[in-house]
Amino acid sequence: MAVNPQAMRSLLKVYFIMGSTNCCQNPENVLQAAIKGGITLFQFREKGAGCLYGKEKESLAKKLQAICKQSNIPFIVNDDIELAVKINADGVHIGQDDEAADVVRRKIGSKILGVSVHSMQEAETAIRQGADYIGIGPIYPTSTKADAKAVQGLTFLTELRSADIQIPVVGIGGITSENASPLIEAGADGVSVISAISQADSPEKAAAKLYDAVNRIMRNAH
Ligand SMILES: Cc1ncc(COP(=O)(O)OP(=O)(O)O)c(N)n1
Ligand SMILES: Cc1ncsc1CCOP(=O)(O)O
Numbered sequence: 001m002a003v004n005p006q007a008m009r010s011l012l013k014v015y016f017i018m019g020s021t022n023c024c025q026n027p028e029n030v031l032q033a034a035i036k037g038g039i040t041l042f043q044f045r046e047k048g049a050g051c052l053y054g055k056e057k058e059s060l061a062k063k064l065q066a067i068c069k070q071s072n073i074p075f076i077v078n079d080d081i082e083l084a085v086k087i088n089a090d091g092v093h094i095g096q097d098d099e100a101a102d103v104v105r106r107k108i109g110s111k112i113l114g115v116s117v118h119s120m121q122e123a124e125t126a127i128r129q130g131a132d133y134i135g136i137g138p139i140y141p142t143s144t145k146a147d148a149k150a151v152q153g154l155t156f157l158t159e160l161r162s163a164d165i166q167i168p169v170v171g172i173g174g175i176t177s178e179n180a181s182p183l184i185e186a187g188a189d190g191v192s193v194i195s196a197i198s199q200a201d202s203p204e205k206a207a208a209k210l211y212d213a214v215n216r217i218m219r220n221a222h
């Protein structure tokens, strides 16, 4: 763990994830609007059919990183540890099919490390190997990730919190401002979304709605 858990929890409230293939508009404009709306953390996830590679990917990453920097939004890179280190991103997010968390921790030093987990065993390993937060999901059905695991609802999150595992947790998969409530009530520290913001007519309004919903639910739940 490299980041203070309380600070990490605040950053996870509205965690926007996006790459060029997720946007119907220019990704820079989408990110700028999402930041105006109130997102608290950003993950660059350049992945899937038609995505950018090499220099083009790096160039977009740097543009989006600069936008985040202007507003003090930490910039996380999905999967690509080399890119994250090269451009000095604020952190990385890895899953179970990526490099092991302890290996990644050694490569990134004190940057933020997020790990996707789907079971108690994976969660315990991620914590032992230095994760700052874990991502769990898909909570609801999603069409954004073709190879997503089976929908898990709130079962695993509930099991995790019942076992008194306190690591910061963010939920992912099919989350909107309308269905975020049970997730936060079950103990998540925030929501991570792709399409709810990137596919919205107004990414700014969509981000603001999510921000308001999460804060309202947290006030009532805790
Ligand atoms: C916050 C967050 N949670 C989960 C994921 C999914 O990671 P992973 O399972 O490695 O799948 P890909 O995103 O790499 O396709 C995530 N990216 N972010
Ligand atoms: C990256 C990822 N990992 C699990 S579900 C998912 C996709 C989330 O996208 P959306 O918020 O559009 O359902």
Ligand SMILES: [Mg+2]
Binding pocket: 078, 079, 093, 094, 095, 096, 098
């Ligand atoms: Mg991954």
